[in-house]
Amino acid sequence: MGSEEDRIAIEKEKVLMVGAGGIGCELLKTLVLTGFKHIHLIDMDTIEVSNLNRQFLFRKSHVGQSKAKVAREAVLKFRPGVDIVAHHGNVKNTEFDIDFFKQFSVVLNGLDNLEARRHVNRLCLAAGVPLVESGTTGYLGQVTVHIKGKTECYECQPKPAPKSYPVCTITSTPSKLIHCIVWAKELALAKLFGDKSQVSDLDVRTSVEGKSITSEVENDDVKFFELRSGESFRQFAARVFDRIFGYNIEIALQNEETWKARRQPDPLYLDKILPNQQEEEGSAAEENGNVVEIEQHPSVSAMATLGLKNPQKIWDVQENARVFLESIQLFFKRRSKDIGKLVFDKDDQLAVEFVTAAANLRAHSFGIPMQSLFEAKGMAGNIIHAIATTNACIAGLIVLEALKLLTNQTEQCRMTYCVEHPTRKMLLVPVEPAEPNSHCYVCSETPLVLEVNTVTATMRDVIEKVLKRKLGVDSPVIMQGSSLLYETGDDLEDDMAAHYASLLNKSLASYPTPITTGVVLTVEDYHQDFRCSLHVKHRETFDEETEPDGILVTGDIASVINAEQPTLQPKTPAADDEDLFNKEENGHGDDKKDDDDDLVMFTPETTAGTKRKLEEDENLLKEKLKNHHLLADFGRRSMSVVVFTSWPVHREKDRL
Template structure:
């Protein structure tokens, strides 16, 4: 869909779309190396960290971006020149993006926010969002532009719309719970299972039948009142079905009462989700848990779901569009390798004075475990390469570790150190190493240790007469030493001023309005920004060298 939308703007652009998980094995460092620049617009911390790591290993510039409601940011990342995504520790997010892909669930909250019986509405007057409009009438309305759809896709949408309308018309009847259950948890899941490409590297979802589950729920039906009082325990499948049925009965009665009192001249009534509304909470919790069981995800208690559901972040198209435009502006500078003029830009629409807050790029954090390392790639014939080959031919000889003591590890744990040598004769494949794996070398020298070295494994078939592991570098690399630690003095820490526990070192550049002064900064002051007025209220700030025009509207 994204490809089709983009080609409408420029039909001559060649776009190759991939429907997959960016962490799949096929997307190796070599795959990333084919690009001149990477744009990142992912919505979760783990995937963003992964792309950051891969771009650094491939030495490909990355335009990292993200939005949270009305706020957004753009960051340029270049190995050795700027801070990376992990240079500043990130807190585990306590809120959840509403744009998480519904079909590839990996955690329970991706379930509870995407039931097909819900829609999202925006209260534009106060900027707040009420989620979960009860029952979408026509799913075709969820597509921004269905003119790009084929005749078969439109026919499928109409079929889907008719099925949902039939379910909606059954609200308040005895058949309603079964119709909704079998639509969402059986027929939709069976259709999803038929998309073969989605399940090459992940478990297929298992559809559920209402009659089958209900036949096993005799004890749960009898214990309904006790189940509804227990919000600290994750309910079983049968217990979730009981709560699902009961919450639908309560919501159906509320909906019919609203319809009776409804003024015909006003829009049709809806029931909006509220985490403090026990009826909607029970429906969301039971639906999420049933779908979790289908996808093999851990179930959550009603208490947990209530805590999670209070942190929904809506996706706002306008914010996404603004941030996408900022990404393109920064990409122009990256393509010219003009990192001195690149900016880290924050979109803060409710801040005083301006909508955009550009800042100079931060320098790399020397202690960053992701970009503060030395990267090297080796080619290995995994059918015969052993850990001994890597230790002796690559680490000791080619990388120059010689007799130094070091630890070699992978994602699983330590593979080799001076006291752990039993793995040396084992094949790399027997130790869990495969194409795209990373090995980390930590120098244990106390005086002048090398930087940590990260080895990227690229698989290839190598002639029997040649060594089974080979480096991509023709000469021995000069691995930098780890920077010496020095205590802070006069309120300063190594690398620049410290604010709130994180480094605030910035690249020396011009064109950023008023420049911060830093110790040892001998560069001439920046040029003052020109201020011009376009009327009584608008102020236009022109940055002569920054490549951006900022319009302030008070």
């Protein structure tokens, strides 16, 4: 920072920080030490043990408390005079609306997921507040600056779509462990312990290609996965085991076509794998049957009760079977409050144990090598180990950019990329920000084309698969001309809510005014101050491999959403193939996982004409980055710089 004048100016500015995690802790400390005196801080999370190694404002005694509040208190201890307002909540909550954002001179993001980043981007655009956006993953990091009308917004550039897998690969023909992990996480775990009302187009029952499963069978299937009266937990677990690893595989084998060119899976039955073990073991043996309300233990572990100590050891089939049985029993005995609403969380030890065991058993059946819990957890949770030093560098860069913004030096602002190996002796590579992309559907309201089979797709499909998942819209209002087709909100009258709900499952073509080729839908989200128009185009068929959603959004964001993205992920200790880094498997992920999250992207041809510095560094940068697996297909597109967009979800967790 330059002059005394600047310093005094900074003291008056009010800034908003979003995220008090790895970057956020560093950022808050650096902000106050730089002289910022008015800071609002939003974080929705509470402190976990696994945060402590890098989120240095937190101590063991803080575990379970609000990150935002503890971070504030910790900083006030060494800078008591600073005015810090801590908000424990989701930045997407309606209390953080455009007016809330307008009170700040700049917004600084230290987030870990695409969904929240997009949301903050939209509010910053709406409020006209500049945004400094950041992300780290391992040694890599970036800080980007977004000023409405002057630079790209956060969404001007393509973000790689989360990896998705064809439904049939997951349900019928897995060939990699990640397919089995997706199956265990999204199907088996969800089916046994999740919200059964959630519609899923996947089922634990292995689907038989070419044969439709009748609703009667589906019904039977739902009942099958419920505890029967008089049945012990162990009997239930054993019944589920034989069904999903034995019977369902036998059914799948009946479809000879499927296995002509593939290795046939082996059905697994419990009496063959654990022939002498009919009884409960571990802690599950302490109580039997439908015992009610035993004390709930959120940290209960099947490994612990079975005496399996090393998370890096690959369990054999028997051990996987024992963990599978034990974890189901423990869920019923010690986690019964979670049953019916469980969602996979990488920090949930018992859920990770269940997923590891179920995935390994399925892998074994399909002749796929099994993995240790440590590796499986990394894959299921998309974990890349964080490095505190990278977070600290990135936080420093965020503050530098904020200072430039607040002292009228916006032309000095830079996007800065932190690389693993020096490029021209630089580990921090600065790039001049690009101008706004005139084809951006967020900041330029470019119309989009919605390609969909209007006879089979429903409005629910459009809302879930397109508006929420792909376009990041939270509370969509959908109009066709002047007719309102859908809206949400607490103030909605019951009869209107019922009316919209009744339409949700109707196909688009069967709407009162059919929604088919030529129709333009207008989508708005008032909270985000977002609007766009979707030009509907009926299309009969979609490629199951490349278009598993059966819906495409094209136009200028075609490359953003639908194109196959280069896989440029840095290697981590847990990685053995590209799938590891692509969360949101099979398109089923909730948005969180999304976490996730996008990884690396290129400046595509659509931005030709935008100004880019470092042109001369391009080749060098390419070479350097190639060396550590960052560039997969540099040749395919013309580009001037490599951009890491945002960061893979869940990072460092060394507590296994």
